[in-house]
Amino acid sequence: MAELVRAAVQTGPRRIEIREFPRPVTGPDDGLLRIEACGICGSDVEQYKGHLGRNAFPLTLGHEPLGIIEEVGERAAARWGVQAGDRVALEILIPCRSCDLCLAGRYMSCPNRQGSYGYSPVSRAPSLYGGFADYVYLHPNAIVHKVSGDIPADVAVMFNPLGAGVRWAAHLGGTQLGDTVLVLGPGQRGLCAVIAARAAGAGTIIVTGLGRDRAKLELARELGADHTIDVEAEDTVARVEEITGGRLADVVLELTPMADQPVRDALRAVRHGGRVVLAGLKGGRPVELNTDMIINKAITVVGAYGVDSRAYGEAIRIIEAGQVPLHRLHTHSFELADLARAIETLAGEVPGEDAVHVAIRPEAPA
Amino acid sequence: MAELVRAAVQTGPRRIEIREFPRPVTGPDDGLLRIEACGICGSDVEQYKGHLGRNAFPLTLGHEPLGIIEEVGERAAARWGVQAGDRVALEILIPCRSCDLCLAGRYMSCPNRQGSYGYSPVSRAPSLYGGFADYVYLHPNAIVHKVSGDIPADVAVMFNPLGAGVRWAAHLGGTQLGDTVLVLGPGQRGLCAVIAARAAGAGTIIVTGLGRDRAKLELARELGADHTIDVEAEDTVARVEEITGGRLADVVLELTPMADQPVRDALRAVRHGGRVVLAGLKGGRPVELNTDMIINKAITVVGAYGVDSRAYGEAIRIIEAGQVPLHRLHTHSFELADLARAIETLAGEVPGEDAVHVAIRPEAPA
Amino acid sequence: MAELVRAAVQTGPRRIEIREFPRPVTGPDDGLLRIEACGICGSDVEQYKGHLGRNAFPLTLGHEPLGIIEEVGERAAARWGVQAGDRVALEILIPCRSCDLCLAGRYMSCPNRQGSYGYSPVSRAPSLYGGFADYVYLHPNAIVHKVSGDIPADVAVMFNPLGAGVRWAAHLGGTQLGDTVLVLGPGQRGLCAVIAARAAGAGTIIVTGLGRDRAKLELARELGADHTIDVEAEDTVARVEEITGGRLADVVLELTPMADQPVRDALRAVRHGGRVVLAGLKGGRPVELNTDMIINKAITVVGAYGVDSRAYGEAIRIIEAGQVPLHRLHTHSFELADLARAIETLAGEVPGEDAVHVAIRPEAPA
């Protein structure tokens, strides 16, 4: 058992190094998680590039950790219903579990957070709050979900993007039996939204992408999309009108990062009385929107903030049921030391690599 | 009984004339309504000025009619549950009553409308589709609500703006017991939203207005608002933070016509997870919005399209209960011949007149 | 074209005769439907036996009609969006389309009904209100749904029981992604509820039946049920506990006719905070229920009254999509003249016949 623990630390834009930290001493209320895999998120790409200015360097990275419980205190074990050796998925947020919002089941909005996994300053003891590491510290208020050990780690770790897909398509989008669901953006979360929409009974699923997303759009169809649209070659709204016989989409999920036009397309492509879920961040830039259209079409627009326990739980159930070819989303695994290259691969900066889902596997053969 | 019926006709921007049309012959399925009063809406002002380009001249005006049933066919009487001599409020829309949306209770979105009251071309037989007239034709698919004859007509005719207030504050806003409700805009509908929010159990009600709205803001307080904000003298969001101890508003109703900033204020003044109802049209101009804020604050934005039968019914119940000083909203009544001046009064174009609710009374003593 | 139209008439308990009625003359608002198939419902069995005392003889029978529009008036065609030659499914109820409930989308509760299909007295002109006939009269207020002509009539006519399954499992039961759904009773509607629950994303589906229902329980598994329970050999609640690891069912559908114990089982087998949908009528007899259990388990019990347009529409979409082996439910077709035997077959009174779905085909080769 090592006395030092490796963890990736970002010290500036595009500057990542592997540091070693003392292994924490745990007590009755906390624990330690040995990382099997930690997925890379689109926001990791933005953070790597230095676009998320709010986080001060140096910080630890990685907010989609899956691992094996190495140590767990007696009270923590009772609280979480786990024991050493169990595989668990770890949620990002560490809420207070006491305020009005936590008591009401809206812990994602907790104003008294005790921290979070990923983007944590190295100075916050015991430093191990990032999933790109050998171990992660399990804070007393951490939220964990048991996951069957039978699932390959590269697939099990998709609890995170699939949790987002479930929340956006099913819970926030409110997809009903037979609905037409339009997914703008074919990234890993868009593809997971296709899986969730299909599971929730959508009648017709349409996914959009750019010309370079051809492989992702093919994968979307394989996962259950009925139609795909290359927005560089076709007009999104016109195609949706054509596909739906003029009825337009019941639910639109806007998942594209940094792009304005898809937000406007969402309002145009949704039916009278339909729902638009916004999840694609635009870096704080304002978007020009025709708000009269929201009024005249009686549209409901829902901001997709975070993923909750219910959605993660449902994602894990779908993963464990094993009926969806989730492994088809996983394209790349890297060792911990290769984190920078891994992020660049997801970012599409590595020529010849067409990444969808990328994970760090710290235990990968050295 | 006159053979000719007077009705106001708009022939161009700021051009209104009173014309006479043959009194329609009714059959078993339709009827005729003798107008007691017809309210003037903010959109009548825009139409008068020629800002609503979509409607072709000449057309009849008036979409808030209240009257006495003069004639009603046998089948229509059974269908509507009324008889000649009953006082009724008339809804704007004339839906098909057969399509999926009508069957699902969403008749306001009916794609097969049989017309509507107000803004109807004179050429549409029998021409009498406007409430600024001696009589209105009751189409077989019209929707009517009985109203007690004991209420003064100037108050009873407020079923229309109060129906909007009920729908926006209670139904679309979902105001819950104890909620803080922020109403942006103190017009007749904003004031009616105060009444509805108070009735629905709001804990704190805040209303904004311009410097020139001082009398309306005082009226808002009289009707139940706890706080008012002069947006020319104070920062709306800072004041809402102060009033709520930083919790912000649970529900925000954006009711200002043509203004951009209130939409942005709505997003800033609503709490994490709160609801924003948009009802203030902007003439089709795009508004610059920070959509990231919708995401990061988990906001739900709802477009307020039209008013439905349930909201009108509830408004009539409040009017008949007689516990709210609705008469305080009514500031001006005019004869039919004075429609242009009536509209200009509501528009604030008549020096010295501070109008809130203005109605046409065609039967007023000549 | 015949001047006389055949229709089945019930004159007393277990007494059915085929009578001939003059073919109705239709006008601009109504129409005539040539019956392709009309399904037999469990309530037809009870009516045949004379157990539904409220309906006075003689009456016409058949409330699940599917057919081809033979005649349709100009206004009716516009209203329904159909033309002669179209295949449509016909809803049971003929609502007023004007009252508060109709306007609110709750036309099934309309207090001013204009009649209904099935169980209509012969004396009600033009007598042809029953689906077991050559033609059915299309009342101006009838509700029709277009159905693709490509589907075999025996399958297309299942729009009715599948509509019930959709409403019970998805709309009233509120089945969410991953839910455990327990269906008590494996009749045609129970099997259709399995299809709907599967489509709506249920995680685990359990169906109960009697020993003699073995074939139906096998069919349930073929249609997507994960587990079946023979209630004569096993304890329902104990098995549900075992299957769910003690979590019990999220949603329970109680569909058994005339039996008390399943209602009590429903309350015991549902989880804390779960939903129970009641659809199995008990002939008006009281059932002994532990209402404290409803309180202590925070159960919501929903009465399943009727099927609405949205559920029928969704059922037709599933039928047209063609991905569910609905034809496996259909076991028997009979000529019009054999209606009594058809009903007795569904009732299980014909030795050797194990019926699930039975339909009358009036056009069947004579």
Next chain:
Amino acid sequence: MAELVRAAVQTGPRRIEIREFPRPVTGPDDGLLRIEACGICGSDVEQYKGHLGRNAFPLTLGHEPLGIIEEVGERAAARWGVQAGDRVALEILIPCRSCDLCLAGRYMSCPNRQGSYGYSPVSRAPSLYGGFADYVYLHPNAIVHKVSGDIPADVAVMFNPLGAGVRWAAHLGGTQLGDTVLVLGPGQRGLCAVIAARAAGAGTIIVTGLGRDRAKLELARELGADHTIDVEAEDTVARVEEITGGRLADVVLELTPMADQPVRDALRAVRHGGRVVLAGLKGGRPVELNTDMIINKAITVVGAYGVDSRAYGEAIRIIEAGQVPLHRLHTHSFELADLARAIETLAGEVPGEDAVHVAIRPEAPA
């Protein structure tokens, strides 16, 4: 500061004694509450009589405590947002704050409870889990709500029954603007439901009681009920039909203990599509119900299990707003030593006393 703390202990049916326990030593995660007042609940009456068999003697009683924080650990103070000297209301349940249900805001159903206030065995350290005492121990997982010190303790302690009224009338009953709400049973919780229904915008409120409840029914009218029914002199359902013009009640709250007929009346008095909230326990005895009526009237029946943080918070807001004459409900205060007589007074066993709300005030002048 006393080293010993008094607390009421029940040792058997109708046997209560005051015992002294060592004052607990608190740490960083817990605290101690000095009791100002603790309300007596109807279930305390049943427990006193020995009707709630599940709780083993000896046990501490009192689950509606209001008090001043005497000691609070550093972490507990941060978690609860309080400091010594603050007045707080204490919830009954001590949930795990970690399981799926706690995370989803349904902590009342938590399967891993850490105990509860009231009905706790004396053997559970530090014994002080009952509100009828000088002090109550604040467990690390306790849930507290700050209450203004300006409110008289006898009124502030009504946070508990008023929380129930809010949950039943507003949250579970879903009372909408204008609804007719029927409250069966005029006890303190029935009266609080009147207050909550009125606050939530009910249009018409009807309360039932027995002949001996005349004073309570008068109080109901004073608190906002429009009509009251003496069920021994009038037929409940007939009166509701008369009052509503045949429309019946939108929401019915069944709050009577041990009585069967009100449950049946609830089903008969609710409108088609209405809601019935069950909160009156029947001692586990089955009730004969016409479940066909639930189906044919499309009724939703909701079991009212417990009260949640949101409802308590709203009750405290109403109390602090001070616009409802809550003090009119409070009829009796007793010293700790007189607990048995206090319970008998609420039970109606003390001739000449007509109790509605009864509280223990341990600090009352000795």
